[in-house]
Amino acid sequence: MTAPVVEVTNLRKTYGPKVAVDDVSFAVAPGEIFGILGPNGAGKTTAVETLAGLRAADGGTVRVLGVDTQRDPAAVRDLLGVQLQEATLHDRITVSEALHLFAGFYRDPADPAELLALLDLTEHAHKQFARLSGGQKQRLSIALALVGNPRVAILDELTTGLDPQARRATWDLVERVRDRGVTILLVTHFMDEAERLCDRLVVIDAGRVVASGTPQGLIDDLDDDRTVVVRFPAADADRARGVLTALAATHPDVDRVEPGQGGEVAVTGSPRVLFAVVPALAEADLVPDDVRTVTRSLEDVFLAVTGRTYATQDVEPATEGGRP
Template sequence: MAQPIVEVRNLRKTYGDKVAVDDVSFAVQPGEIFGILGPNGAGKTTSVETLAGLRHADGGTVRVLGIDPQRHPEQVREHLGVQLQEAALHDKITVGEALRLFAGFYSRPADPDELLALLDLTEHADKQFGRLSGGQKQRLSIALALVGNPRVAILDELTTGLDPQARRSTWDLVERVRATGVTILLVTHFMDEAERLCDRLVVIDAGRVVAEGSPAALIDRLDDDRTVVVRFGTDDAARAREALDRLAADHPDVSRVEELDGGRGEIAVSGTPRVLFALVPALAEADLVPDDVRTVTRTLEDVFLAVTGRTYAPQEEAESALVAEGARS
């Protein structure tokens, strides 16, 4: 395996008596989209701001391209692009002016026109920042993170507040950026975003890493239970429930049958990976034809529940409030 392009070991950061990051470790390989996933307030932004040299760690080590950004932030700056959640520009500055301004901060900047084309901003080059849509502002923030020709880009909560179409468009852009050779650290509290984009990730909760691996591997590590949901019309729902209860009592591959909320005649049948093979013959024998059959796909939210014992709650205490409290203390 190649030498990691980013290494974080036993990172710790506190604000007064509040522990924001507690013994966080991970390594990022060149060319990856690496996710840092967790609820708001979990310690994600503090971790990457420490990595970028914007905050000082209270313990542990961080390295970017083998360089300590805590001691030599100026050496890292040329190789690291950062798009932070709270970043904003003056409303009057245009897209093109912003890119040219930021390009002047670097010795070997990217071509602003090429970045405009890459991020679908060419036709908006003369538009003022204050007149951009949310999706356009996010595309500009990515362009500004890339204008220094970085080898590593940190993208922090870049789709927060965007509508579904703008989110999907932004995901496509992130993949296009990775295709240019940039390693990406993607900070997000959206499970679907991490599952779609990330090669590997860490799940952080309450300042600690609670899971690490590829999305598929993390999901595969869950238990082997499978669930199939069948939906019946009103006339067949009661008869179906009776037949499926008998199936659960008699068949070793079926462990649980339950009616789902919503009043739509849906029944969840859970058991071993062979639960579907048990379900279909039972329905045929009872002369029951469901209106719909679907398997329930495991997600990263199930991983979070498994490792923390609680449901995923991204609206927990915001990390920005924690930072503000630390600044006041």
């Protein structure tokens, strides 16, 4: 079995009475994109900053490539690249200047020109930091995390604030970085980002790991309920709700019916619920404008393990000297 490149065991971090990270454990295999997913304030950033040796743990062990980063953070400086969520540069420094400056901190840095090409920044090499777009700043931040030729890179909330096109472009870049042999720890509160990019992940809530596995595996482990959403013309909506409500009272594959907005009705039941809905509507001569099955996601996993819906904008708890 291949040894993990990152091992976190029973990690604990507190700020006075506040427990930011509570008994967190996970391991990351070489070449993975490993996700640390959870709402804002869950303790994700505290966990990875402690892993990187930027914060002191109150308990547990953290190892990167076999090195205890709490005891000897300098030993992994050239092996671990970190893109922090709120990192910034001087407004007047150019992209090229920043890369060459950071390259000087390492014994065997990457070629800045190659990084510029990899991250689609070549044409912006002489642009000042203050004049970069949000997406360009994020790409530069990734480049700076990679300039030391690390074997492991921590990318913390790298698409926050980006428009959809810039987010998708950044996702492509992350996959290209992994293809170069870099193991990636991706810290994110975006469910779709984790589903798209992560080979495996942990879901963290209130400082604790509440689920772990592959994104699809976690989704597949949910119960077998399926939901079909049917939308009707306004003139037929009330009658359709009545027909489907009656169906729920008599059909073994239909558990519940919930009215929605704009003539929509959600019907939940067994995996065969669609086969119950369609004949009932046909018999009543009801023709829907739209029929779709609801795809389950990591949000459903979060609801299943925590009992509450996923809110990305939870308040970040205060800490001493920084955010968790």
